[in-house]
Amino acid sequence: MILLASVLVLPAALSAPRPAIAAETVRIGGYLFPPFVELLDGQPGGLTLDLIAAINRAQSKYRFDFVPISADNRYTDLARKKYDLIVFESASWGWNPAQIATTEPLMEGAELFVALDQPGRGQEFFNDLKSKRLAALRGNHYRFADMVTDPAILESRFDIALMEDPGDCLQAVLDGEVDVAVMTGAYLNRLLAEVPEFREALLIGQTPDQRYALSVIGAASRRTLVEEIGRLLRQTLESPDFQLLLQDYGQLRKG
Template identity: 35%
Template sequence: MKSSPIRTATGLVLVALTAFSGLPAQAAQLVRVGAAHFPPYTIRPENGADTGLLPELVEALNALQKEYQFVLVPTSIPRRFGDLKEGRTDMAIFENPEWGWKDIPHTTVDMGLEDAEIFVAQREEGRQQDYFSDLKGKRLALYSGYHYEFANFNADPKFLADTFKATLTYSHDSNLLMVLRGRADIALVTRSYLFDYLKRNEKVADKLLVSQRIDQVYHHYSILRPAAPITGEAFGKLLQELRDNGQMLKIFEPYKIALVPVPQH
């Protein structure tokens, strides 16, 4: 029976005590991966649903080897820092060291993955790419808590509302709907999420104008706590194996998440 990567605390203990067949005296080391709602990477992990790119990556990591058992532990965008620092999780994936980790002891592993934040508007006759070049006077729909380059990474809600007429939500779907219904002029959306959204909502594809302008590029890293059961070097090797066997491309290419070279040290 295929096991779910999202488990209760009791399930985590059981897994830790369970030895793999063929290795009766040696249990796999449990590696707890923080799972915060960040579609399409992780989708409502607190509901126990194995959906999103993170569960797919965890499944591929577990299928690759028997030394480590990766499991997902639900957390949240604000809480993930404390969970890693206090040892409730061992690792955060699809992160960047610039996103608030500087005061938390950690090791980084370059995942060789890049995504981007792009602008989306309603398609109208005569509207071209230059519509995105100047944001002044335009009503923006933004994701609460995100740090945007156009705003100098200032995520303060009042600043964004006052300076950019911004409405902040916790849903890319809601922001795109605001654009489609004329309640916002421009939404900023993660490129991978937009491609997933358009696959689920093919009828609106011709109603949206997608910018060639990129607000920022997300270069993804894994963040490991110093006492994690797996070292950064060992995890980097597992990612390289998934890259070599084609699993990384299979998981991420459909979402237009680019595989880029990882610097060799």
């Protein structure tokens, strides 16, 4: 008896290995905003960069690249498509609501007033900022200044030094060059965790300049992408491995 083996021949288009689908590149813009974006040995680093690295490892649909931008140009750079999304950003910081799409908050934050702790100095020291020498970050929005960022206007209304790095703001306080610095709470919390001695040296305002919710922001025309990336970022933030990493950044509060 001869057994005839039947052979199933697939069309070449079906039998050949399918090429891998290339990941879609998503450009994440970021300006100097420690601890979210900061310079480490001259290179961009911080929580935003750590989050980008983690989400690139966790999935293959998107490839996230970091694009350095400036605080002043964040709006025009988005409109000109220099980048696609910005992470850990507040919609209240000068954005036109009609032109952007946002996500649910990823994290909460605050801006705090900081001064030297001296005998006889209490919380009332922060009541009259117009009589104080101030240090703040260039391009940042502050409630005490009505969210104005124009240096000329700020310098006409306050005795203020606008700086590029929060470490310089704090150093100006320690050196007695200014009376009060406005500092991001997340940055200050990490600093106090790393250098506990600062707790005794500094007077920290109990009433923040502002509290804010930090979200993902992109162009209104890309709302679907903004929402999907927001979900991916939140999943990464809430993963056990990333929660361990967050401990290195101090007391960051999730949204």
